[in-house]
Structures are given as C-alpha cells and as structure tokens.
Amino acid sequence: MENISFDVKQGELFGLIGPDGAGKTTLFRILTTLLFADKGEATVAGYDVVKDYKKIRNSVGYMPGKFSLYQDLTVEENLEFFATIFGTTVEENYDLIKDIYVQIEPFKKRRAGKLSGGMKQKLALSCALIHKPKVLFLDEPTTGVDPVSRKEFWDMLKRLNDKGITTLVSTPYMDEASLCDRIALIQAGKILKIDSPANIIDQHEKQIFNVKAHDMHAVITDLKEFPGNESIYAFGEFVHYTHSNSDFSPENLKRYLSEKGHKDIRIEPTTPGIEDVFMDLARTKDLKPAANEV
Amino acid sequence: MKSEETVIEVENLTKKFGEFTAVNEISFKTYKGEIFGFLGANGAGKTTAMKMLIGISKPTSGEASVTGLDVYSQTDQIKRNIGYMSQRFSMYDDLTIKENITFFGGIYGLDRKTIKTKIQEIIESLGLKDVANKLVGALPLGWKQKLAFSVALIHDPKIVFLDEPTGGVDPITRRQFWELIYKQASHGTTVFVTTHYMDEAEYCDRVSIMVEGKIEALDTPENLKKEYMVDSMDGVFLKLARNIE
Numbered sequence: 168m169e170n171i172s173f174d175v176k177q178g179e180l181f182g183l184i185g186p187d188g189a190g191k192t193t194l195f196r197i198l199t200t201l202l203f204a205d206k207g208e209a210t211v212a213g214y215d216v217v218k219d220y221k222k223i224r225n226s227v228g229y230m231p232g233k234f235s236l237y238q239d240l241t242v243e244e245n246l247e248f249f250a251t252i253f254g255t256t257v258e259e260n261y262d263l264i265k266d267i268y269v270q271i272e273p274f275k276k277r278r279a280g281k282l283s284g285g286m287k288q289k290l291a292l293s294c295a296l297i298h299k300p301k302v303l304f305l306d307e308p309t310t311g312v313d314p315v316s317r318k319e320f321w322d323m324l325k326r327l328n329d330k331g332i333t334t335l336v337s338t339p340y341m342d343e344a345s346l347c348d349r350i351a352l353i354q355a356g357k358i359l360k361i362d363s364p365a366n367i368i369d370q371h372e373k374q375i376f377n378v379k380a381h382d383m384h385a386v387i388t389d390l391k392e393f394p395g396n397e398s399i400y401a402f403g404e405f406v407h408y409t410h411s412n413s414d415f416s417p418e419n420l421k422r423y424l425s426e427k428g429h430k431d432i433r434i435e436p437t438t439p440g441i442e443d444v445f446m447d448l449a450r451t452k453d454l455k456p457a458a459n460e461v
Numbered sequence: 462m463k464s465e466e467t468v469i470e471v472e473n474l475t476k477k478f479g480e481f482t483a484v485n486e487i488s489f490k491t492y493k494g495e496i497f498g499f500l501g502a503n504g505a506g507k508t509t510a511m512k513m514l515i516g517i518s519k520p521t522s523g524e525a526s527v528t529g530l531d532v533y534s535q536t537d538q539i540k541r542n543i544g545y546m547s548q549r550f551s552m553y554d555d556l557t558i559k560e561n562i563t564f565f566g567g568i569y570g571l572d573r574k575t576i577k578t579k580i581q582e583i584i585e586s587l588g589l590k591d592v593a594n595k596l597v598g599a600l601p602l603g604w605k606q607k608l609a610f611s612v613a614l615i616h617d618p619k620i621v622f623l624d625e626p627t628g629g630v631d632p633i634t635r636r637q638f639w640e641l642i643y644k645q646a647s648h649g650t651t652v653f654v655t656t657h658y659m660d661e662a663e664y665c666d667r668v669s670i671m672v673e674g675k676i677e678a679l680d681t682p683e684n685l686k687k688e689y690m691v692d693s694m695d696g697v698f699l700k701l702a703r704n705i706e
Contacts, residue, residue: 186631187602284503311548311628313502313657314695315702339629340658354631383664384643401636403660403693404682446632 168193168356170207175302175335175349180328182347183337184441190356191337192232195306198335199229212301225253228300230291232307238280242271242290245279246297253298263330264293267323285316296327303327305336309343321346341442352445359448364441371444373397376417377405377437380429389427393420400446407443408434466493468620468651469514474523474532476509483509485674486523491667493619496642496652498662501671502702507655508624510671514653515622516540528619541569544613544621544650548628551609554598558589561597562612569616583611603634610641620651627658639664659695668694670701677701 168190175181183191196202198211200220208215214222236245246268250257261268271289274282279290288308295303305324309317321343328334336347344350345364352359352367360367380386386406390399397411408420417434424432469491476484484506491497501507512518514527516536525532530539552561559580566576584593587607597605606626613621623642627635639661646652646666654665662668662682669679678685678701682694689697 186634187629189631311503311625311657313505313702314659314698315502317657318699341632384640384647387640387643400633401639401660401664403663442632449631449633 168204171356171358172207173351173358173361175333177333178328178331179348180324180334180336180346182344182350183335183353184339184341184344184350184445185337185353186339188355189353191353192306194353195229195231195304195335195337199227199304200224225298226301228295228298228303230295230303230305230308232310234287234291236279236287236291236294239278241276241278242282243275245290246293249294250297255298257297260297260299263299263327263332264296266326267296268293284312288312288320292323296332301333303332303334305334307337307339309338309340317343341440341445344441350441352441352448354445354449357452359445359452367441367444368439371439371447373409373439373447374415375437375439375443376408376410376415376420377402377433377435378408378420378424379405379431379433380424381431382429385427386424386429389424389429393423398447398450400443402442405437407437409447464493467491468493468495468528469497469653470524470526471514472524474510474513474525475521476506476513476518477521482674484513484520487671487674487676489669489676489679491620491651491653493651494646494649495667496646496654496665498665498668499653499655499671500662500668500698505671506674507671511622511624511653511655515543515545541616542618544616544618545624546606546609546613546621546626547624548606548626551605552597552612555596557594557596558584558600558608559593561608562615565612566615571616579615583608583615587611601634603630603638606630607634607638607641610638614645614650618650620653621645623652623654625655625657627656627661635661659693659698662694662698670698672701 171194183194185191193202197204198209198216200216200223210216211223212226216223240248246257267289271286274286279287282290309320324334324336347364349361349363351361378386378390387399387401390396390406390408395411397409400407421432421434467490472488473486474484475482475486487510499507513520513532514525516532516539520532527539528542530542556564562580562583563576566579584590610626627638630638642652656662665682667679667681668685669676685697686692689700691697691700
C-alpha cells in the first residue's frame with residue numbers, strides 16, 4: 168500500500184473494491200490496529216490507530232475474510248464468548264443481531280466448525296456486532312459466495328447500515344459497488360478513484376460500444392486488429408469496445424467485421440459500469456500487478 | 462471447434478452421504494472442444510459432482526465416463542488423463558516457475574526433453590521470461606492462475622476441469638484468462654468450468670445449473686435467457702435458485 172488517503176463519514180456504507188492483492192486486507196488490519204503502517208496516520212471513530220489501539224478495539228467490529236471463530240465452541244457459546252469479552256451480554260444488543268441470528272438459531276447447539284459456509288458467515292457477523300460497534304469492518308464477506316447468497320448478504324448489510332452503523336466492506340466483485348454509498352477503487356496498493364458509484368460512472372467520459380456477432384471469440388481477435396482500437400473487453404454476451412479517438416464510426420467497424428466474415432453484427436453505444444471504469448483506470452495508470460521481489 | 466465426439470457421459474449419477482443426497486441422478490454429456498459451464502449456488506452439489514468426475518469420490522449409483530474411462534473402475538487412468546486446476550491449490554509457492562513446470566511434468570510422466578520444450582512454450586506464451594526463476598509465491602494471483610492453467614494442460618489432456626479459476630482475479634487478467642480458455646477450446650480441448658461470475662457464464666458454449674443436487678437447466682446461454690425471459694445469465698441464475706425457497 169502506498170500513500171493512501173481517504174475518509175469515511177459517520178453512518179456511511181463504504182466499499183473498498185479491488186482484486187486479490189490490491190491491499191484491502193492490509194488496510195483493514197492497519198485500521199483495526201492489528202498491523203503497523205510504515206508511514207502515515209489514521210484514526211478510527213476519532214481514535215489514533217497506534218496510540219489509542221485499545222479504545223479502537225473496543226469500538227469496532229471486525230469480520231476477517233477467513234473464518235476466525237472458535238470451531239469447537241457451539242454457535243451459542245461463540246456468541247456469548249464475544250459478548251462477554253466486550254463486557255456486554257447477548258440480551259443487551261440482541262436487537263441489532265436479531266434479523267441475522269434468528270436464521271442460525273435453530274442450530275445454536277451445533278459446533279461452529281460444523282456449520283455451512285453461509286451459516287458461518289452469519290455467525291461471524293453476529294459476533295462482530297454483539298458489542299454494538301461504532302464501525303464495522305467486513306473483509307471480503309462475499310468472496311466465493313454464489314450470486315444469490317451474495318445478494319442476500321448485501322440486503323442484510325443495507326438493513327444494518329440503516330441502523331446507523333458505519334460500515335467498511337471490501338469485495339473483489341465489481342457489481343457489488345453500486346450498493347455502497349461511496350467506494351474506493353483499489354489496485355496494486357493504490358487508490359484509483361473515490362466517489363459515489365453514480366458519480367464515478369457519470370464522470371467517465373469514454374464512449375463504450377457493445378459489439379456482438381455470431382462467433383464472439385473471433386470478434387475479440389479481429390477487434391484487436393482494427394485500426395484505432397483502444398480497449399476490448401468481453402462483457403457477458405457483448406464485447407465492450409472503446410476507440411482511441413473521437414472520429415469513430417460504427418458503420419466502419421461493421422463493414423470491417425463483415426469483411427472478416429462475421430454474421431449478425433450488432434454495434435450500439437452503451438453506458439459504462441464500475442468494472443469498465445476500473446479497467447480503464449487500471450490500464451491508463453498502468454497499475455498492472457507486478458511480480459514482487461522476494 | 463465443437464464436435465459430436467463426447468468427452469464426458471453422465472447418466473443418473475448420484476452421491477449420497479447417509480440420508481443426504483448431495484447429487485441426485487444427474488445426466489449430461491460434454492463434447493470435444495466444448496466450454497461447459499457448471500454452475501450452482503454454494504451447497505448445490507457442484508463440488509461433489511466434480512469430485513466423482515475426476516476420480517476422487519465413488520458414486521453411490523449411476524454411470525459416468527470421462528474420456529471413455531469409467532468413474533468406478535478406472536479412476537487412476539482418469540487422473541492421468543485429465544487436467545485439473547482450482548483456485549485453492551494451484552502450484553507450490555516456494556518453487557520457481559521453472560521448477561513447478563518441471564515438477565508437474567514429471568508427475569504426469571513426461572520425459573526430460575518434452576519438459577524442456579514445455580517450459581519454453583509456457584514461459585514464452587505467457588510472457589514470463591523475466592520471472593522464470595522467481596518463486597511462484599511472488600507472482601500476482603492473476604499470473605499464478607494463468608500459469609496454473611498452462612501447467613494443468615502440460616500432458617495435453619482431452620479435458621481440463623477448472624474449479625473457480627478466476628475467483629478474486631483482477632478484471633483485466635480475468636478476461637485474459639478467458640482468452641486462454643477460448644484458445645485451448647479451439648484446439649479441441651474440452652473445458653469444464655465452475656464460476657461465480659455470471660458474466661463468465663455467458664462465455665460458455667453450454668451451461669448447466671445445479672439446484673439442490675439436480676441439474677435444473679442445461680442449454681446455451683442464449684436459449685436459457687430466452688426460456689427464463691431475462692436478458693442476462695445473472696437473471697437466469699437468480700430465477701432458478703430463488704424458486705427453491
């Protein structure tokens with residue numbers, strides 16, 4: 168991580184969006200006082216991450232990417248354990264976790280290690296919330312989770328955020344960005360952009376075209392040979408194409424592709440998504456991840 | 462290109478763990494050169510099904526063959542004849558790129574000369590010349606995954622199984638990875654792939670979606686979108702997985 172600066176406002180749902188190796192976990196560990204930064208300063212809930220580390224630990228909830236509860240304690244025992252070490256009781260803040268905890272309550276006598284992935288996640292979130300933290304840190308809570316369960320998790324997060332808990336969440340899935348109030352796009356230890364998802368998309372000036380034809384792989388190969396091409400990225404059933412200058416004519420491209428033997432060619436302008444912006448920024452700032460020295 | 466030659470044939474394949482049926486009478490075929498997407502929610506039975514196909518878990522009932530080899534009686538040959546890579550285990554972090562290629566080439570019984578050629582080929586095609594003697598652990602995830610894919614193909618298998626190969630990989634490298642998949646499929650290798658990125662489901666020739674142990678849908682992305690009247694595979698997936706609740 169290099170020269171990162173940002174702030175998160177009270178009550179915000181703030182997303183750190185970036186692939187593995189971007190530095191998301193390192194940042195979370197510094198902010199939760201588990202790791203020292205080499206340089207720079209940070210405060211969480213008004214406390215300094217170095218001097219006031221004890222106060223921070225009492226006022227934040229942290230759910231690491233790796234399941235870190237006690238596997239051989241039951242669901243109920245884990246929750247009571249975390250309530251006790253934070254000097255509170257399950258009853259005192261039950262309201263906060265109720266929606267989530269009721270879903271795993273039928274299994275409260277089961278050992279945490281025997282839970283399914285989804286249930287582990289709900290228990291971990293309950294444990295991170297039981298002391299009513301001011302700030303909640305969630306490190307990649309949806310990584311490796313299927314699209315349906317991911318959507319359910321975000322609905323849950325939104326409801327929690329509505330209760331006023333400031334939340335920092337990291338994810339490698341670009342489609343989750345739109346659910347945050349503000350996001351930081353992060354790659355290779357640097358922040359590419361910080362703003363609301365809507366603003367980030369509005370400010371993106373490059374016109375993107377959806378290109379589609381019968382044989383999509385051949386389309387990609389041929390687009391790379393098209394004079395003046397700037398970026399060519401597969402996007403679901405389309406290719407997102409940008410041109411290096413403004414005198415682009417879809418008709419020319421269509422002619423070029425049909426001369427190459429393509430059929431059912433469609434070319435139409437489309438609006439960018441967060442992933443388009445991310446790739447454009449990563450490409451133009453040349454932040455392709457490099458091999459580290461060992 | 463795709464052909465009529467089958468590479469996997471599965472008929473009523475079932476796996477039970479005690480009372481629980483993880484995989485419930487699934488049937489499908491995959492063809493030479495096909496990119497076959499194997500999707501499903503967590504816990505739908507994908508991993509269990511895949512384990513039977515790669516010869517590391519015995520089915521409870523049903524039939525299946527992979528490259529003509531039986532999943533009950535010829536599991537050792539299956540392991541020798543398929544390629545496999547997953548997000549979790551790809552290569553040895555504390556061996557260099559060259560050492561990893563040599564190691565896996567040796568495991569698959571390639572002779573020294575062939576291994577040497579393979580090292581050249583892989584390093585050149587992935588542009589890894591400058592880092593060939595670096596430890597794999599020092600590479601960014603995206604590079605590791607591209608390398609792991611090439612290593613999974615080192616013995617020229619007819620089929621390669623990819624278990625969430627692009628999880629967590631940055632968006633540009635993720636697309637480069639799929640270009641490798643396309644290229645390999647166009648050479649006639651069948652690619653059997655699982656993913657949680659629904660845009661990647663669109664890149665498959667055909668997609669199957671498992672729900673609670675059964676294959677609930679199997680068709681081209683185009684036909685599935687028509688059938689479920691949605692405009693993306695994400696929509697198909699949400700509709701199918703939602704119906705069970």
